[in-house]
Amino acid sequence: MDAVVIGAGHNGLVAANLLADAGWDVEVLEATAQPGGAVRSGHITAPGYLSDLFSSFYPLGYASPVLRSLRLDEQGLTWTHAPDVFTHLLPDGRAATVNRDLTTTMASMEQFAAGDGERWRRAYEEWCAASPHLLDAVLGPFPPVRAGLRLARRLRAAGLLRLARRVVLPAREMGRELFAGQGGALALAGCGLHTDLSPDQPGSGVYGWLLAMLGQEHGWPVPVGGSQRITDALVDRLRARGGRITYGARVTRVLTARGRAMGVRTADGSDRRARRAVLADVPAPALYLDLVGASRLPPRLAEDLAHFRWDGATVKVDWAVSSRIPWRNPAVAGAGTVHLGADLDGLSRYATQLAASEVPRRPFLLLGQMTTADPSHSPEGTESAWAYTHLPHRESWSADEISAHVERIEAVIEDHAPGFARNVVGRHVFSPADLEEADPSLVGGALAGGTAAVYQQLFLRPVPGLGRADTPVDRLYLASASAHPGGGVHGAPGANAARAALARDRRVTGGWYHAMIDAAHRSVYSP
Template sequence: MAGHRAAVVGSGPNGLTAACVLARAGWEVTVYETADAPGGALRSAEVLGDGVISDLGASVHPFGVGSPAFEDLRLAERGLSWAHPEIPAAHTLDDEPPALLHSSLEQTAAELGVDHDAWRRLIGPVVAHWEEVRRAAMAPPLRTFGHRSEDSVVARGAALARLGLRGAWPADVAARLFRTPRARALFAGMAAHSTVPFSHPLTAAFGVLFGAAGHATGWPVARGGSQAIVDALTGELEHHGGRIETGFEVTGVRRAPGRLRRTHLISGRRRGPGGGRAVVAEEAVDVVLCDLTPTQLLRLDGLELPSRYRHALRRWTYGPAIVKVDYLIDGTIPWAHPDTARAGTVHLGGSHAQISASEAAAARGVLSGRPYVLLTQPSAADDSRAPAGQSVVWAYAHVPHGLEGPAAQRAAELIDAEIAVNAPGFREAVLARQAWTPQDLESMNANLVGGTISGGMPTVRQFVARPALSLQPYRTGTEGIWLCSSSTPPGGGAHGMNGHNAAQAVLRALG
């Protein structure tokens, strides 16, 4: 592979992972990032004050801790370590103690009372075969990871069948397995990570996978902030000779003329003195990997894509957005039930029926009066995030795509209110607060189109055709141009597998 040159457009976890894989194979790799620092939405920053580490995007990593990509890159050797809360997740319930997702399958099931057996039957087989299931779920279509026995086609098929038998249903249907509102609510909080209405097929898979991950590997945070994942990836890339150019916006990709060895020329704008941007000369590369969603890919000047592929990109649906609020808390959140403070993640929004209704409303473009809220408490596991006696928290609500203006501010107020209902005295405990609208999020990272965080709604169509119907989903149909973002399999999440899979496909194609 020596002598090959690659450009990676975008430095989110997928772009950085793809760059690391190619650099380790001996390629000359340059990552181009529009922002002043790499990492995309995985970065951390001191937005609430000096010494207060807030994660701009994901804080809790149930699939990062078990990512085959991160294992392959040995990020622990680059300083990445995981911190586990005492309880992976909790679901608040009106006027009664929360439902808890413990690390122990048996303890979780026991606390669900008459739904003990139903929880074990639904989640238990996936936990028992977690190694095979998590690798199969994250593998590219029709490919295996290597020569291990659990990577064979037969083993992968068996693992996916275990998940499919339980996850193919709509979450509304799967919830009927449970007899109590407590068990249904606990399952609903995890299924809502899909951002898809519960009436759709495959939404149950999110509840099963998140529940099984909690029992098998936990829902940890990266010690020191999610920035630690970015730092580990950049350290691995630089160790193998790769480099990152920040403040560089790639605006065009075109086929190289004549008989140049390099296949494509990329062009863009580099931030100049005083923040201005200047057009820079074109640079020739063999391969371009784009950590971009369909909207950004279509905006690249000069990029020739097959008409069928362009049509698929134009049909891409992003789905609901989020409004996010960061908080600095004096002490910890004064939850009505102390067990809630022990959880790294807290789901709020009421019963299964209430969450199902609010998710359906967001997909229809309606802001629910009581939206589903996902809250993380990184300080429950990692006391390095804030000064002594304080803690960092963030929460988001699922809202209509592109929500703006007073409606977005109203959503932030609804988040405050939902927390306050379950934690009397919450408002008085807040030392600092910052709300992010969908427009703020997209301005921070262009891949968060309209404020969506999943790279595209994981409906059945967009699960099968992500982003286009193809047995080789990382190819764009144009030689030398590849897609490695969350808009490819296995979908959204800070696990790097999209980039890992795409880079491996490049190596196979040119090997």
């Protein structure tokens, strides 16, 4: 065969589809019994209640040039929206809500400070000036030469400098600069907490700005029928183009000779030869240290991997609720996603406790109302809901520790929605270990393939180097969220790996391309 793809997560499936589009013979080897990685659905709480097992709302997936180019609508993928995009619910009961209708969002922000509605509009207009080319630059290979040039022409020098400054701002400082009240600032900071960054860390603001403004522009849609529909569409598309997926095929070794990837070996001892490329949708430490082996790597790369940092561990709870959630503030009822349990100072305290390896006594929650977003998730008048929060990343958690934290999670919801607990008719808990067992790429319950901190982004992801899918092993490519641009369901790491493999294989460019990559790796990893 031409290529082997290790892992049938969404990035692996995107990579396989793009290679199949180019006429390559592709096989995907998946260690578990089903595809999708962290993009899957199932009935785990009560009969008739569908849960998205891991990821749920997809602003990046909906807007992603990568996924759009695959035309998954032709495989039956359709999207739907909750009435409101998201709401940040403050401890005092006030709610800052983003709606796809700009005037509705402005009215919500205006409640917190006179003029903040207009300030939100201006922030959104600044986003719109950059967004046509910004996503291409963010999600494409690094460095983003073509998209960067288009963005430069659009914004000019002064606009680029302001954008560069915004990229490194902490979320707290960005909120202070853009808004007079807490509403707009919390909308940004709460979105920033979808990563593992504190509102006070450099770079946290850009994540909040990106997600909040994507919500204003596109919403945070969900696939009709659950997140599994994204995976099903990718699988169906690949099979229609001759690609194959083999399940229960755990890869234990990338086979190399003379510095080049030749294929893989699976746990049953069988070998797959790959004439053109091996692409790995697995975490970077697993690829380099387990599948390739430190002895086959430049010594400095192995040393750098010792400093690779995961994002935080995660506890996720799914509920089947026999009614809609009884929020004290009815403004929350229409939100697909609810940020719950903290004001701006509370977000900072929560993040500081995690950084100090402490268990937050009052966790900040991301809560999803799935039936509100897609009525097919549960019977009419009920709710299929979930919430997750982070814990420090560590080796293990006892059942008692997880149970105690689930009580804290439910107490936060009960404070804002009295009667919630008595309407729960089914519950399922994913501890960090449960998440990793269900998807081996979610190491220790880390959702993003590594920290979003600036020291592990762009050309520093996963370790100092090119920030590209290419590896020091010829024809071996990293296609997971551990590669640039990182976590999220947008397909960019898989697409970048496929494009790198195709570029390496083209005769007209193969010689200089491979020489350039080799020279770059030597400059980084030579003694």
